[in-house]
Amino acid sequence: MTIPGINYFLDTIRHLRSHEEIVIYDRYSPVLSEKEEAVADFLKQEYANESLEYPGEAPAFEANSAVWAARTVYIASQLLLYREKTVSGMRECLPGFAGEQTPGTILSVDLCLRFLPAVIEKAKEISPEDELIGVLEEHLKAWHFSGVGYRLDAGALGWDIVFSDACVKQLYIDRIVMRKARTLAVLPLLRPEVMAVLGDWTDHFWKELPLNI
Amino acid sequence: MATNLSNDISWLLEIDESGVDFLGPIRHWQHLSMAAAGGMIWVRGLRSDDLGNSVLRGIPHARVLYLRGDHLYPENGLVPTKKMPPGLNWRPLSKGLPLGFPSFNHNYFGIGERLAVRLVASTVEASAVAVLLPVETLRSYAIAASAVRLRHLRWVVLGREALVIGTPMLPLPGRSFWQLGEHLLPAGYTFEFPILAETIGRRLCRQAGDRVFWSEDGSCLVLAHADVVPLSPGSIRMTVAILPAGNTTL
Structure with a gap:
C-alpha cells in the first residue's frame, strides 16, 4: 500500500545519493510513472553538481536513462528481500534501457547504476545461484562504466561509445586506476591510456601493475 | 766573622709581565710576595720544598732563580745572570694579582634581544x-x-x-x-x-x-x-x- 503523497522512489534515490545506502522493506513498492519526474529533476541537479568535477566538457544530461538506472537499482534492491515474483516476472521488472547508448547516457546512468555492483554482491551473499544476479550482470555488461572493478568478462564489452567522448574516456581510465581494475588495465586497447595517465608515477600510484605483461 | 754566603740564598720565580695571569694557581700561597720591575715579575719567599711542587713547576714561561747577595743565579747555574734591582715594592700575591670579571659572561642569555628572521x-x-x-x-x-x-x-x-x-x-x-x-x-x-x-x-x-x-x-x-x-x-x-x-x- 503506497500513500499517494509520499514519493518513496524519490526518497530512496535521494538517500542513496547522499548516504550511499538503501533501506529496504519486506514490501514491494512499484515505481509509478508520475513519480519519475521528480526523480529526473533531482538527478539532473545531481548531474550538474557532479559534472563540475568531470574533466573537460561534460556531455548533456539524459533524463530517461538516468531514471531508468534509478528504477533498476531501486527495484533490484527491493528484490533482494521481496520474492513473490518468478524469474520471468523478475526480468519484466528489470528491463534493459530502450534508448540508444551515448556518452551522455553513460554518465547519466552512472549516477545510480554505480551502486549496482554492491547490490549484486549482496545478492551473491544471500544466494550465489540467484537468478537476479544474472539479470543484473547483463545490465552491468551493457553499462560497464558503472561496473569497473566488478568482475566482468572483459572480452564481451564494447568500447566504441566510451572512446568517442574525451570526457567519458578520461573518467573511464581514472576509474580503472582508482579501483585498480587490473583485468581492464591490461587490455591492449586500454593499456596505453592507463599508462598515459600514470606517466612516470606508475610505482607511486599503482605499484602492483607490472610493467611487462 | 764573615758571613757564609752559601747559607744566605733565597729562591725566586721570574716571569715576564705578559705572563702574569699564569701565576693564578699559586695566588693563594700566603708566604709568597711579588714585585715588578723592568717588564719582569719576581716572586719571592719560596721554600726549598716548594721547588718540587708540580703546581709551581707547571707555571709556563716561569724560571726559578736563586738570589745570593745582590745577584740572581739560574737554578742550576753558578754564574749570575743579572742583578736584583734595588728598592722593589714587595706585595703579597693576593694584592698583586687582583681578581676581575672575565670579559665574556657564559651565563648571559640575552632574553630581551630580538632577532630578524631572514x-x-x-x-x-x-x-x-x-x-x-x-x-x-x-x-x-x-x-x-x-x-x-x-x-x-x-x-x-x-x-x-x-x-x-x-x-x-x-x-x-x-x-x-x-x-x-x-x-x-x-x-x-x-x-x-x-x-x-x-x-x-x-x-x-x-x-x-x-x-x-x-x-x-x-x-x-x-x-x-x-x-x-x-x-x-x-x-x-x-x-x-x-x-x-x-x-x-x-
Missing part, C-alpha cells in the same frame, strides 16, 4: 613539494587532467597565482618550494638559523596543519589548513568563476 641561499638539496604558478596555467591543465594526478594535491589562490601543495607534483612550470616542518621555503633558500624553524612555526601557526609560506625577502604568510583545499576540476571551476578580474593583492 632567508639565505642554501646549497643543501631538498625535493620540492609545492609549486606557485599562474591560476590560468593551472586551470587549463587541471580541468582536463586525470583525477588520479589531482586527488592527492591541495591548492590555494594567492593573488593571481595558485600554490599547489603535494607530490607527485603536476608537470607544470612555476616557482617551486620545499618543506621544512610547517614551512614552505623557496627552493634554494633556507632560514638563516634553521634551528629556529620549529620555534618560528609554533609562534606563527594557530593550529595543527597550518603552513607558513615564505618569500625570498623573508616575508611570510600563514596558510590556514582549512583555506588550502583539495585540488579538483570542480574546485578550479568554482574558484575561477568567483575570482575578480585583475586581482593583484595578496
